Amino acid sequence: MKKYLPLGKFSFGMGDRFGHQGKAQLQACVMAAELGADFIPVWNKSHREHTFVGTEPSSLRAEADEAVKTLGWKKPYHVDADHIRLETVDRFIAPSDFFTLDVADSIGKPADQDAVSDFIEKHPELIGIISIPHIALPLEITMTEVKRVANKFLLAVQEAGRIYRHIAGIKGAENFVTEVSMDETDSPQTPHELLIILAAIADEGIPIQTIAPKFTGRFNKGVDYVGDLVQFEQEFNEDLAVIAFAINQYGLPSSLKLSVHSGSDKFSIYEPMRRALSKFDAGVHIKTAGTSWLEELIGLAEAGGDGLEIAKEIYAYSIAHVDEFCAPYASVIDIDKSRLPSAEDVNGWTSEQFVSALRHDSKNPQFNASLRQLLHVSFKVAAKFGDRYLSALKKHEAIIAKNVTGNLFERHMRPLLLGR
Numbered sequence: 112m113k114k115y116l117p118l119g120k121f122s123f124g125m126g127d128r129f130g131h132q133g134k135a136q137l138q139a140c141v142m143a144a145e146l147g148a149d150f151i152p153v154w155n156k157s158h159r160e161h162t163f164v165g166t167e168p169s170s171l172r173a174e175a176d177e178a179v180k181t182l183g184w185k186k187p188y189h190v191d192a193d194h195i196r197l198e199t200v201d202r203f204i205a206p207s208d209f210f211t212l213d214v215a216d217s218i219g220k221p222a223d224q225d226a227v228s229d230f231i232e233k234h235p236e237l238i239g240i241i242s243i244p245h246i247a248l249p250l251e252i253t254m255t256e257v258k259r260v261a262n263k264f265l266l267a268v269q270e271a272g273r274i275y276r277h278i279a280g281i282k283g284a285e286n287f288v289t290e291v292s293m294d295e296t297d298s299p300q301t302p303h304e305l306l307i308i309l310a311a312i313a314d315e316g317i318p319i320q321t322i323a324p325k326f327t328g329r330f331n332k333g334v335d336y337v338g339d340l341v342q343f344e345q346e347f348n349e350d351l352a353v354i355a356f357a358i359n360q361y362g363l364p365s366s367l368k369l370s371v372h373s374g375s376d377k378f379s380i381y382e383p384m385r386r387a388l389s390k391f392d393a394g395v396h397i398k399t400a401g402t403s404w405l406e407e408l409i410g411l412a413e414a415g416g417d418g419l420e421i422a423k424e425i426y427a428y429s430i431a432h433v434d435e436f437c438a439p440y441a442s443v444i445d446i447d448k449s450r451l452p453s454a455e456d457v458n459g460w461t462s463e464q465f466v467s468a469l470r471h472d473s474k475n476p477q478f479n480a481s482l483r484q485l486l487h488v489s490f491k492v493a494a495k496f497g498d499r500y501l502s503a504l505k506k507h508e509a510i511i512a513k514n515v516t517g518n519l520f521e522r523h524m525r526p527l528l529l530g531r
């Protein structure tokens with residue numbers, strides 16, 4: 112296996128669309144570390160986010176470096192080129208040291224038939240009964256099934272190989288972490304599909320350290336998990352078992368772990384994940400992004416005055432463009448339009464009403480998951496407000512930072528590693 116930049120056991124991906132919360136986010140890692148939960152901070156931003164906000168990947172590097180310097184963070188940290196492809200990766204190569212290769216678009220497109228035959232010939236160990244430690248029933252995989260899975264995923268893995276080699280050729284293999292993401296696709300990958308995918312990734316020579324499968328259930332933006340928690344826990348355990356097995360079988364990096372692209376705030380899966388991670392002594396990467404943008408809005412609303420005013424204006428603009436903003440996210444939101452208050456109603460709200468509707472506290476009867484999802488996908492509006500929005504972030508920095516830090520630490524890091 113090639114050289115690679117090793118990634119720590121537990122790592123936490125944080126997105127910061129407007130570039131002002133780096134220190135507040137890192138502060139959550141500092142607080143977790145004080146309690147013995149060591150998360151390596153990873154700042155992530157995708158091509159799509161940079162395009163909507165009008166920023167360059169180098170700005171995220173500058174923000175991460177500054178936060179680390181200011182807080183005196185001595186452990187490693189990374190800057191993740193999130194969900195990049197061959198055609199979008201170039202401007203990310205210099206400032207990033209973590210690359211999430213998004214190959215979901217190639218899933219289901221048939222690979223070259225000779226490559227499929229070669230793969231099957233090279234991997235007789237994948238056919239038949241495979242006993243994997245900690246999986247109750249051995250996997251039973253037929254040749255037809257290996258062929259089906261190879262047809263579905265081999266092209267995507269080859270594409271990951273092309274992007275990986277392009278980056279390694281410029282940056283040097285030892286200088287970055289590689290993640291392969293397959294989460295933005297229609298159907299979840301089963302544990303045995305994951306095993307076949309990892310065999311193919313090893314064949315491509317990719318020193319993969321995190322893999323983001325699509326898990327069972329719905330991962331709607333900014334709200335909790337919707338799905339069968341028992342099934343999730345079983346599959347998550349089986350995925351961990353498959354990964355441990357594949358590391359040995361295919362010589363993949365010993366730091367290889369799952370990456371959970373949470374779409375923010377999948378609180379109810381943290382406890383089953385915590386049980387599974389401790390059972391397998393496994394690490395994990397959690398990726399969040401929009402949750403911090405919503406904390407900015409909460410902080411502004413909580414500040415009252417012009418802060419609350421701008422939060423209301425953002426809501427008014429979002430609801431006026433609800434169909435336009437929701438269309439690109441149709442598969443990852445479930446908004447009940449009848450639950451969305453009118454702009455007029457929201458204009459009459461107090462700080463407390465706005466904060467209660469938006470803050471992710473499902474025990475609060477005022478919490479409104481539809482409003483939260485709409486605002487999650489409406490960060491374009493704040494980008495449109497430009498300097499006015501950024502000035503408000505600066506003016507109300509303290510109250511926003513308290514929300515950003517508290518959210519990551521109390522609702523994410525603590526339940527995931529320390530339990531509630």
Ligand SMILES: [Zn+2]
Pocket residue numbers: 194292294295323372
């Ligand atoms: Zn993702």
